[in-house]
Amino acid sequence: MAGVIQTTVRRSMPASLLLRVRHRSPGLASCLVGGALAAGLGLAAFTVLVMLLWVSSPYPDSGPGGALHIAASLWLLAHGAELVRVDTLSGAPAPMGVLPLLLVTVPVWLLHRAARDTAEGGARADARLMPGRTAWAGVVLGYLAVAAPAALYAAGGALRPSWTWTVTCVPLVAVVAAGAGVWTAYGRPSGPLEQVLGAVLPRGVRHLVLGPDGRPGVAARAAAAGATVLVAGGAVLLAVSLGLHAGETRRAFGRLTEGWSGWAAVLLLCVTLLPNAAVWAAAYALGPGFLLGAGTSVTPLGAQAAPLLPPFPLLAAVPDPGAGTALHGAVAALPLTAGVVVGWFVGRGAVTGKGRFGVWAAGRTAGAAAFAAGLSGVLLALLAGLAGGPLGTTALARFGPVWWQVGLATAAWLGLTAAATALTVRAWRLRRTRGRGDRRHRPGRAGRAVAPPRPARRMPRPRRGWFGGRKPGRGTPGAEDEPYLLLLDPDPDADDGLRGAPSAPGLPDPFTSDDALSPTARDYRAGRRNPGDAERPGFGEA
Numbered sequence: 001m002a003g004v005i006q007t008t009v010r011r012s013m014p015a016s017l018l019l020r021v022r023h024r025s026p027g028l029a030s031c032l033v034g035g036a037l038a039a040g041l042g043l044a045a046f047t048v049l050v051m052l053l054w055v056s057s058p059y060p061d062s063g064p065g066g067a068l069h070i071a072a073s074l075w076l077l078a079h080g081a082e083l084v085r086v087d088t089l090s091g092a093p094a095p096m097g098v099l100p101l102l103l104v105t106v107p108v109w110l111l112h113r114a115a116r117d118t119a120e121g122g123a124r125a126d127a128r129l130m131p132g133r134t135a136w137a138g139v140v141l142g143y144l145a146v147a148a149p150a151a152l153y154a155a156g157g158a159l160r161p162s163w164t165w166t167v168t169c170v171p172l173v174a175v176v177a178a179g180a181g182v183w184t185a186y187g188r189p190s191g192p193l194e195q196v197l198g199a200v201l202p203r204g205v206r207h208l209v210l211g212p213d214g215r216p217g218v219a220a221r222a223a224a225a226g227a228t229v230l231v232a233g234g235a236v237l238l239a240v241s242l243g244l245h246a247g248e249t250r251r252a253f254g255r256l257t258e259g260w261s262g263w264a265a266v267l268l269l270c271v272t273l274l275p276n277a278a279v280w281a282a283a284y285a286l287g288p289g290f291l292l293g294a295g296t297s298v299t300p301l302g303a304q305a306a307p308l309l310p311p312f313p314l315l316a317a318v319p320d321p322g323a324g325t326a327l328h329g330a331v332a333a334l335p336l337t338a339g340v341v342v343g344w345f346v347g348r349g350a351v352t353g354k355g356r357f358g359v360w361a362a363g364r365t366a367g368a369a370a371f372a373a374g375l376s377g378v379l380l381a382l383l384a385g386l387a388g389g390p391l392g393t394t395a396l397a398r399f400g401p402v403w404w405q406v407g408l409a410t411a412a413w414l415g416l417t418a419a420a421t422a423l424t425v426r427a428w429r430l431r432r433t434r435g436r437g438d439r440r441h442r443p444g445r446a447g448r449a450v451a452p453p454r455p456a457r458r459m460p461r462p463r464r465g466w467f468g469g470r471k472p473g474r475g476t477p478g479a480e481d482e483p484y485l486l487l488l489d490p491d492p493d494a495d496d497g498l499r500g501a502p503s504a505p506g507l508p509d510p511f512t513s514d515d516a517l518s519p520t521a522r523d524y525r526a527g528r529r530n531p532g533d534a535e536r537p538g539f540g541e542a
Helices: 002-009 013-024 028-056 064-077 101-119 132-154 163-185 191-200 203-209 218-244 246-256 259-272 274-286 313-317 326-352 362-387 403-440 483-487 519-526
Strands: 083-085 094-096 159-161 290-292 297-299
Touching: 028 064, 028 101, 028 132, 028 259, 064 083, 064 101, 064 132, 064 159, 101 132, 101 163, 101 259, 101 274, 101 362, 132 159, 132 163, 159 163, 191 203, 203 218, 203 362, 218 246, 218 274, 218 313, 218 326, 218 362, 218 403, 246 259, 246 313, 259 274, 259 313, 274 290, 274 313, 274 326, 274 362, 274 403, 326 362, 326 403, 362 403
Parallel strands: none
Antiparallel strands: 083 094, 083 159, 290 297
């Protein structure tokens, strides 16, 4: 009978492995579905847009199959993959590597949202957080499971993706965006960032990037503000230049296509390239400018005659060939303004930051400003590298700003201006603070000095761990943070080493001798709490 029971309850090997994997990876199936759904939604959005333009076009070049191939290729281009056009007049493949920066937001937002929702456990309010590694790996694998056949399908079209760029960029975008989504679901803990920064930066510089409270440090906030000012200023310069060349911009639409459907397609392409044009304008204001082909540069000092370019509306904003004028040199006000903004952030943080007496030294303030300028240079170099690329071979092999030149120019412009501004703001705020402190300590009407109010201490909220439960915040009281516990005697009857110790010669023992006690203490030891207790009737009878 025992043998029959053993063969009855015995499971097969595949079933045992399946149960073990399911137990170790809870919710992995939902993570895979979430990643696949994010990829499918992105593909569907591009497909609907391309098919709508194909249907409304009066002269389509291909059938619906060609439109679907183009939609898949554009979806891969949104991840940074370079495309290759094979049906050229010369017969040689021509690369197309200019990435419309606005298209990048589609896959990044979908991946971030999918990873965040799966890590949070779905739409239920009482759902538990899923393990971070499971959510991250499931979303990435599910996304790549859809991206792989899409890349294979796009390889059969006239505009096909480059396999080197596809294999590199698509997994990289999936890994970074999904990781950011899981990090958001866990409350954006500072632990992973501290580990990464601790491996590449020293402790003093690390706190400029990530503050002690887990928020961005002074240098990080200043660098982000400087980069934002540069890109926003570039957008303003672009708008001004397009307004000055409004006639040429309007004629470019008519020379490219006819009909409202073609105009709508060109307008949509211009909208997706607006962030690229803003970065180009910022590079122009910084000095290095941009390239309109191999050996054709456009800078504030002068613009060379560009080769034969298509009549694209955004290219109408390019300055005319020739030497630069005073109007072109006025664009230098943009990096100066960005440097002032960076210096203001650093100078303000130098007074209110953490340190001895809450004030940084002048050398540390200037160093933090230079470091923030370097971070802004890194951000602008990254944007410049993404905003440009090849649009063909030979003459159009280099199109857009040169990333390393833009990064160095940003660091140089902002470094000098930010250091001077930070020191000025620091001195001004210190003077105001000292003057305010003198006024607060003046005698009041009653002749008493008025003390300045003490700032309230902020207690940070408990943070969630990266792959676990909640962590106590830095301000959470613990056993090691409570010095007053040392003053409490857990056992009043325990011997602390002083009782029974020999006293000095000629002096009474403070623990055993009655001579060392006051009269009230002697009465208390004798059992009389008040001087008249001995004369009271019934005292001591118990």
